[in-house]
Amino acid sequence: MTNPLTHINAQGEANMVDVTEKAVTQRTATAEGFIYLSQAALDAITNQTNAKGDVLATARIAGIQAAKQTSQLIPLCHPLALSKVAINFDIDADNQRIHITSMCKLAGKTGVEMEALTACSVxxxxxxxxxxxxxxxxxxxxxxxxxxQGGKSGDWSTS
Structure with a gap:
């Protein structure tokens, strides 16, 4: 029987997947998350009066940096040469939250879902x-x- 878990070898040990023979294709992934916060915190962000500076600009840079460091943070992730990382924020004042979206893109042999999730999380x-x-x-x-988008398993979306 073939092991359906790709990150476990025949001996049951953690294993980095060998992508040597996979084709290089364009791959993209997007992720989202939300942060719910008080009106005072939301106002400080919106009015750029937070004592620590420009909150959204700093969070955007942190997300981009995080995507580039994913293989250093998550065991068994391949180091990837990302060609694009984008972080966007949508302030939803009615629900006292900020909607965070990230997009990671490359031409490579493995997907960028973990990078998009890491970018959004950080x-x-x-x-x-x-x-x-x-x-x-x-x-x-x-x-x-x-x-x-991209790769052997094709494209999919949650919507």
Missing amino acids: AALTLFDMCKAVDPLMRIDGIRVLTK
């Missing part, structure tokens, strides 16, 4: 870190992959 964590003095009760929620 952008959210950076928002939390920069606003915790104003609102220590913030909540990060709903981090997930939205779309995946």
Whole structure:
């Protein structure tokens, strides 16, 4: 019987998948997450009055940097030469939250879902870190992959 778990070898040990023979294809993944925060914290971000500086710009840079470091953070992830990382924020004042989206892209032999998730997660964590003095009760929620394009398994989307 073939082992259906790709990161476990025949002896049951953790194993980095060999992608040597896989074709290089264009691959893209998007992810999303939310941070729920108080009106005071949201106002500080919107009005750029947070004592730590430009919260969204800092979180964007942190997310991009995180995507580039994914293989250093998550065991068995391949190091990837990302060609594009984008982080976007949509302030949803009615629901006191910020919707975070990330997109990672490359031409390579393995997908970029983990990089998109890492980018989104670290952008959210950076928002939390920069606003915790104003609102220590913030909540990060709903981090997930939205779309995946390219590779052997093809394209898919949560919508």
